[in-house]
Amino acid sequence: xxxxxxxxxxxxxxxxxxxxxxxxxxxxxxxxxxxxxxxxxxxxxxxxxxxxxxxxxxxxxxxxxxxxxxxxxxxxxxxxxxxxxxxxxxxxxxxxxxxxxxxxxxxxxxxxxxxxxxxxxxxxxxxxxxxxxxxxxxxxxxxxxxxxxxxxxxxxxxxxxxxxxxxxxxxxxxxxxxxxxxxxxxxxxxxxxxxxxxxxxxxxxxxxxxxxxxxxxxxxxxxxxxxxxxxxxxxxxxxxxxxxxxxxxxxxxxxxxxxxxxxxxxxxxxxxxxxxxxxxxxxxxxxxxxxxxxxxxxxxxxxxxxxxxxxxxxxxxxxxxxxxxxxxxxxxxxxxxxxxxxxxxxxxxxxxxxxxxxxxxxxxxxxxxxxxxxxxxxxxxxxxxxxxxxxxxxxxxxxxxxxxxxx
Amino acid sequence: xxxxxxxxxxxxxxxxxxxxxxxxxxxxxxxxxxxxxxxxxxxxxxxxxxxxxxxxxxxxxxxxxxxxxxxxxxxxxxxxxxxxxxxxxxxxxxxxxxxxxxxxxxxxxxxxxxxxxxxxxxxxxxxxxxxxxxxxxxxxxxxxxxxxxxxxxxxxxxxxxxxxxxxxxxxxxxxxxxxxxxxxxxxxxxxxxxxxxxxxxxxxxxxxxxxxxxxxxxxxxxxxxxxxxxxxxxxxxxxxxxxxxxxxxxxxxxxxxxxxxxxxxxxxxxxxxxxxxxxxxxxxxxxxxxxxxxxxxxxxxxxxxxxxxxxxxxxxxxxxxxxxxxxxxxxxxxxxxxxxxxxxxxxxxxxxxxxxxxxxxxxxxxxxxxxxxxxxxxxxxxxxxxxxxxxxxxxxxxxxxxxxxxxx
Numbered sequence: 001x002x003x004x005x006x007x008x009x010x011x012x013x014x015x016x017x018x019x020x021x022x023x024x025x026x027x028x029x030x031x032x033x034x035x036x037x038x039x040x041x042x043x044x045x046x047x048x049x050x051x052x053x054x055x056x057x058x059x060x061x062x063x064x065x066x067x068x069x070x071x072x073x074x075x076x077x078x079x080x081x082x083x084x085x086x087x088x089x090x091x092x093x094x095x096x097x098x099x100x101x102x103x104x105x106x107x108x109x110x111x112x113x114x115x116x117x118x119x120x121x122x123x124x125x126x127x128x129x130x131x132x133x134x135x136x137x138x139x140x141x142x143x144x145x146x147x148x149x150x151x152x153x154x155x156x157x158x159x160x161x162x163x164x165x166x167x168x169x170x171x172x173x174x175x176x177x178x179x180x181x182x183x184x185x186x187x188x189x190x191x192x193x194x195x196x197x198x199x200x201x202x203x204x205x206x207x208x209x210x211x212x213x214x215x216x217x218x219x220x221x222x223x224x225x226x227x228x229x230x231x232x233x234x235x236x237x238x239x240x241x242x243x244x245x246x247x248x249x250x251x252x253x254x255x256x257x258x259x260x261x262x263x264x265x266x267x268x269x270x271x272x273x274x275x276x277x278x279x280x281x282x283x284x285x286x287x288x289x290x291x292x293x294x295x296x297x298x299x300x301x302x303x304x305x306x307x308x309x310x311x312x313x314x315x316x317x318x319x320x321x322x323x324x325x326x327x328x329x330x331x332x333x334x335x336x337x338x339x340x341x342x343x344x345x346x347x348x349x350x351x352x353x354x355x356x357x358x359x360x361x362x363x364x365x366x367x368x369x370x371x372x373x374x375x376x377x378x379x380x381x382x383x384x385x386x387x388x389x390x391x392x393x394x395x396x397x398x399x400x401x402x403x404x405x406x407x
Numbered sequence: 408x409x410x411x412x413x414x415x416x417x418x419x420x421x422x423x424x425x426x427x428x429x430x431x432x433x434x435x436x437x438x439x440x441x442x443x444x445x446x447x448x449x450x451x452x453x454x455x456x457x458x459x460x461x462x463x464x465x466x467x468x469x470x471x472x473x474x475x476x477x478x479x480x481x482x483x484x485x486x487x488x489x490x491x492x493x494x495x496x497x498x499x500x501x502x503x504x505x506x507x508x509x510x511x512x513x514x515x516x517x518x519x520x521x522x523x524x525x526x527x528x529x530x531x532x533x534x535x536x537x538x539x540x541x542x543x544x545x546x547x548x549x550x551x552x553x554x555x556x557x558x559x560x561x562x563x564x565x566x567x568x569x570x571x572x573x574x575x576x577x578x579x580x581x582x583x584x585x586x587x588x589x590x591x592x593x594x595x596x597x598x599x600x601x602x603x604x605x606x607x608x609x610x611x612x613x614x615x616x617x618x619x620x621x622x623x624x625x626x627x628x629x630x631x632x633x634x635x636x637x638x639x640x641x642x643x644x645x646x647x648x649x650x651x652x653x654x655x656x657x658x659x660x661x662x663x664x665x666x667x668x669x670x671x672x673x674x675x676x677x678x679x680x681x682x683x684x685x686x687x688x689x690x691x692x693x694x695x696x697x698x699x700x701x702x703x704x705x706x707x708x709x710x711x712x713x714x715x716x717x718x719x720x721x722x723x724x725x726x727x728x729x730x731x732x733x734x735x736x737x738x739x740x741x742x743x744x745x746x747x748x749x750x751x752x753x754x755x756x757x758x759x760x761x762x763x764x765x766x767x768x769x770x771x772x773x774x775x776x777x778x779x780x781x782x783x784x785x786x787x788x789x790x791x792x793x794x795x796x797x798x799x800x801x802x803x804x805x806x807x808x809x810x811x812x813x814x815x
Binding site (some may be wrong): 103 | 809
């Protein structure tokens with residue numbers, strides 16, 4: 001084993017262990033208990049009156065909006081964000097928030113609302129001060145909902161092939177761009193207040209297709225944006241958008257013009273930790289174990305279910321601890337994605353192993369968002385391709401392993 | 408003491424880092440290590456000379472607990488050497504002895520010290536809870552009890568690993584003969600005893616069958632069912648984590664070796680490592696190992712949170728880690744064999760040796776079915792066997808109350 005690989009493999013022992021104590025801190029436990037209690041109260045009885053078959057997440061947009069505002073009112077948003085925009089308490093607070101939201105299948109939970117757990121960090125790292133001064137208080141209050149306009153009909157996994165153009169409104173450079181193109185798989189665009197749009201700026205300096213990609217922070221009520229929707233396998237609608245000469249101001253560029261590829265591929269350490277939270281695997285485990293009330297479950301199946309959930313949980317601890325300890329690796333985000341999604345899938349399939357023959361027929365008639373295991377199984381097909389999909393994640397993992405194993 | 412506290416005390420940096428460097432240096436200087444008993448003995452001597460076994464020589468629970476993470480970390484440096492099996496087994500046995508030392512015994516102070524017989528004082532632990540042995544008190548030695556050889560141990564032991572160079576064997580045995588107050592015990596048996604028969608069951612990795620015919624044994628831990636169960640459970644938890652680390656070391660070595668081969672080997676006019684399908688397999692192997700490392704690390708931390716070494720705090724985490732690591736590292740090793748093709752299959756290539764070692768050692772101390780049975784039983788008894796961090800919600804309320812149930 002070479003030194004690089006040795007470093008990778010030793011981090012779980014002591015570096016990770018030194019952070020596990022933080023998971024058990026009284027303050028973090030109290031924070032978790034407050035979120036858990038809030039979710040339990042806020043969602044009790046809401047499923048009957050606020051579920052929506054049209055929404056991918058299963059909750060009506062109005063209720064999801066109100067729920068996010070209430071998260072802000074309760075002080076749950078911004079605990080991890082660095083000061084002066086947040087409380088500066090560190091990544092684990094957002095991991096716990098995501099964990100509880102996912103476990104309770106709350107709005108913004110299973111689909112991990114990017115306006116809570118991704119975009120604030122993106123803006124803090126790359127937005128101009130005039131954007132931050134306006135937006136961060138709104139994020140803190142839960143007033144912002146964000147759509148991510150990265151994928152296109154012909155540029156999904158291969159994002160560098162995107163064709164959406166951002167053209168300076170005149171060659172004298174008066175500080176405006178005009179954005180034109182099509183974006184697909186734009187989750188929540190129909191109810192979003194803002195979007196992050198990836199578009200290409202043509203410039204003779206940039207010859208590689210990875211160069212020139214630029215990220216823009218755009219209000220969704222700007223002229224030229226049209227939201228469309230497509231029906232998904234669960235019957236819910238999923239959004240895509242058309243951009244027709246949408247104006248973007250110079251100060252709405254995130255980072256430097258042409259830096260979009262670097263920003264997106266470098267990713268953010270906190271995001272890796274948050275993605276891996278074990279809320280949904282734990283919820284799926286409990287759903288499986290609840291079968292004991294109605295049928296006979298073998299100990300071997302129960303052990304398998306516990307093992308699968310434990311894997312997702314342990315990796316979540318390790319990735320969060322690695323982020324805190326500053327030893328995160330480029331492959332961590334992809335590891336989190338693959339292991340968590342495959343864990344959820346495996347638990348759902350264990351559960352479906354006890355399902356009656358008509359289960360899949362019942363799937364679409366079950367009441368979301370706490371609907372049947374079958375409905376969740378269909379909904380989570382989304383993760384086979386979302387955020388690059390599991391095979392792109394494997395490509396990233398292999399690339400990083402080969403880069404670190406200098407044999 | 409938590410793992411965090413251990414880190415603060417810098418035991419790793421002061422002691423284990425130096426030790427690990429020595430082991431690494433040793434391994435680097437001996438790339439062509441063999442697999443036979445003589446090879447193992449030579450390696451044990453060499454490793455003992457650099458102080459590896461000193462790390463695991465503690466027989467007090469406190470000392471064993473404090474050094475346990477470092478024992479695991481240092482052992483991983485061996486990465487499939489001929490002595491690795493011996494290292495893990497002597498470590499497992501030492502841990503069991505340390506745990507036994509923490510419980511009230513029948514008073515045989517000095518026994519453990521006498522068992523430490525220099526460099527070759529190696530122990531082999533029988534699978535906990537898998538005892539076909541019985542022990543009866545030797546009434547003739549009643550007067551000299553408890554310090555003397557006051558018990559006879561009988562039975563058959565299968566698949567014992569690490570007897571090469573061992574002086575003692577640690578046996579879990581049911582206590583018969585009407586001795587009140589104890590149902591089972593841990594006994595040290597001298598492997599040189601006349602009536603003890605041992606034979607290799609598979610020469611490749613040093614598996615042994617051992618037959619005991621009323622052999623004198625030293626009682627090192629006994630008590631009522633709960634007490635001995637606690638000792639056995641805690642010992643098995645540690646053995647499980649040690650085994651996870653062992654399998655990880657072997658599987659990681661297989662993958663590292665395979666990547667080196669894939670960089671060198673050219674087919675279709677290009678290095679194999681450049682093929683997308685090969686990279687996909689590498690990613691899968693890495694995922695298996697990353698998950699295995701995570702569950703092992705968390706189980707290790709859970710065990711270190713135990714206050715007295717006899718609780719169940721780390722039991723569930725260790726059982727589930729064992730299940731995961733055995734399954735996933737085996738997948739990783741299979742990928743390594745698949746990618747190296749015929750080159751990896753032949754015995755003179757190191758991958759073949761590592762694979763063989765892996766397949767044997769993965770099945771020590773309980774197969775998958777046994778571990779699953781233990782895990783599900785723990786779930787039924789406690790509701791939340793696999794998390795000591797107070798994070799996980801206890802699902803015990805889900806397990807009953809209707810027409811179904813959990814069948815363990």
